[in-house]
Amino acid sequence: MFNKETEYALRSLVYIQHQNYQNLRPGIEEIAKEIEAPQAFTAKILQRMVRLGFVNSIKGKGGGFHFDESKSELSLKQLILSIEGGKILDGCGFGMKHCDANHPCPLHDQYGPIREAINKLVSEETIQSLAQKTNQAFKVLNF
Amino acid sequence: MFNKETEYALRSLVYIQHQNYQNLRPGIEEIAKEIEAPQAFTAKILQRMVRLGFVNSIKGKGGGFHFDESKSELSLKQLILSIEGGKILDGCGFGMKHCDANHPCPLHDQYGPIREAINKLVSEETIQSLAQKTNQAFKVLNF
DNA sequence: TTTTTAAAAGACAAAAAGGTCTTTTAGTAA
DNA sequence: TTACTAAAAGACCTTTTTGTCTTTTAAAAA
Numbered sequence: 404m405f406n407k408e409t410e411y412a413l414r415s416l417v418y419i420q421h422q423n424y425q426n427l428r429p430g431i432e433e434i435a436k437e438i439e440a441p442q443a444f445t446a447k448i449l450q451r452m453v454r455l456g457f458v459n460s461i462k463g464k465g466g467g468f469h470f471d472e473s474k475s476e477l478s479l480k481q482l483i484l485s486i487e488g489g490k491i492l493d494g495c496g497f498g499m500k501h502c503d504a505n506h507p508c509p510l511h512d513q514y515g516p517i518r519e520a521i522n523k524l525v526s527e528e529t530i531q532s533l534a535q536k537t538n539q540a541f542k543v544l545n546f
Numbered sequence: 547m548f549n550k551e552t553e554y555a556l557r558s559l560v561y562i563q564h565q566n567y568q569n570l571r572p573g574i575e576e577i578a579k580e581i582e583a584p585q586a587f588t589a590k591i592l593q594r595m596v597r598l599g600f601v602n603s604i605k606g607k608g609g610g611f612h613f614d615e616s617k618s619e620l621s622l623k624q625l626i627l628s629i630e631g632g633k634i635l636d637g638c639g640f641g642m643k644h645c646d647a648n649h650p651c652p653l654h655d656q657y658g659p660i661r662e663a664i665n666k667l668v669s670e671e672t673i674q675s676l677a678q679k680t681n682q683a684f685k686v687l688n689f
Numbered sequence: 690t691t692t693t694t695a696a697a698a699g700a701c702a703a704a705a706a707g708g709t710c711t712t713t714t715a716g717t718a719a
Numbered sequence: 720t721t722a723c724t725a726a727a728a729g730a731c732c733t734t735t736t737t738g739t740c741t742t743t744t745a746a747a748a749a
Contacts, residue, residue, distance in 0.1 A: 449696090463695055509676035513667045524653075
C-alpha cells in the first residue's frame with residue numbers, strides 16, 4: 404500500500420498521539436522499539452515530520468515528541484501527500500498518463516471505485532482518529 | 547498501484563493479445579513503442595513472460611509474440627503474483643506483520659474492503675478480457 | 690557552569706528497482 | 720549455405736528507496 408517511509412511515519416505518529424493521550428511524551432528509542440522500525444531511520448523521518456510542522460519535539464532530558472493540541476487533526480492524506488506524493492490517490496491502474504472517462508484504460512471502470520475508496524479513507528481518517536482506535540492494538544503489542 | 551515491471555508486462559501482454567485478435571504478431575520494437583515503455587526493459591520483461599509460459603515467441607523474420615489459443619486465459623492475479631508477489635493482495639495497510647480480526651491494526655476495518663475489491667478485480671480480469679475492452683483505447687493511441 | 694540527555698543534521702552505505710548494451714541463438718529467405 | 724532478422728541471455732549501469740553512523744545543537748538537572 405504505502406512505502407516504508409509513509410508506513411513508519413504513520414505508525415510513529417499514531418504511537419506518539421496514543422501516548423500523548425496518556426500524558427506521556429515518548430522519545431525515538433521507545434517509538435522505534437514499539438513500532439518495530441529501524442531507530443535511525445525512524446529518527447530521520449520524525450525529523451521531517453517536525454520540520455513540516457506535523458508534530459513537535461523537545462530536546463534534552465524529559466524530551467520527546469508530542470502533538471500540539473491547539474492544532475487541527477492531521478489527516479492521512481496530508482501525511483501521504485507530503486511524503487510520497489499523490490500517486491496512489493490519483494494514478495491510473497494501468498499506468499497511462501492520461502486516463503479519464505474520454506480515454507479510459509481497460510482497467511478504468513473497475514479501478515475507479517477502488518481509488519475513490521482509498522481517497523475517502525485517507526481523507527476521513529486522521530492520526531488522532533487512528534490513535535483512538537488503537538487502544539487495544541497497542542495493549543497487545545501487535546505491531 | 548503496481549510496480550513498473552508489472553505495469554509494462556500488463557500493457558505489453560494486453561497489446562500482444564489485442565494484435566493477435568487481428569491475426570498480427572507484434573515484435574518488441576513495435577510493442578515498446580505502442581505501450582510507451584523502454585524497449586530493452588520491455589524485452590527483458592517479455593523474456594520472463596515467455597519463460598513463465600504466459601506467452602509465446604517466435605524468432606527470426608516474421609517472428610514476434612503471440613498467445614497460445616489452446617491455453618486458458620491469463621488472470622491479472624497470476625501475472626501479479628509471479629512478478630511482484632502478493633503484497634498488494636494480502637498486505638496490511640498499516641504494515642503490521644500479523645493483522646487480522648483478532649489483532650486489527652487501526653486501518654483494518656476501513657482497508658479490508660479495499661483489499662477485497664483489489665483481489666476481486668485481479669481475479670476476475672484477464673489479459674484477454676482487457677484486450678477486448680481495449681479496442682477504442684488502442685485506436686486513439688492513448689497510452 | 691558543567692554534565693547529561695535527547696533531538697537535529699547531514700554524510701555515507703546497502704539493497705532494490707528500473708533500465709541499457711552487447712553478444713548469442715534460432716529461425717527465414719535468398 | 721550464407722545473409723538477414725528477431726528474440727534470448729546476461730553483464731552492466733543508474734536511480735530510488737531504505738537505511739546507518741557520527742557530529743552538532745539545545746534543553747534540563749546537578
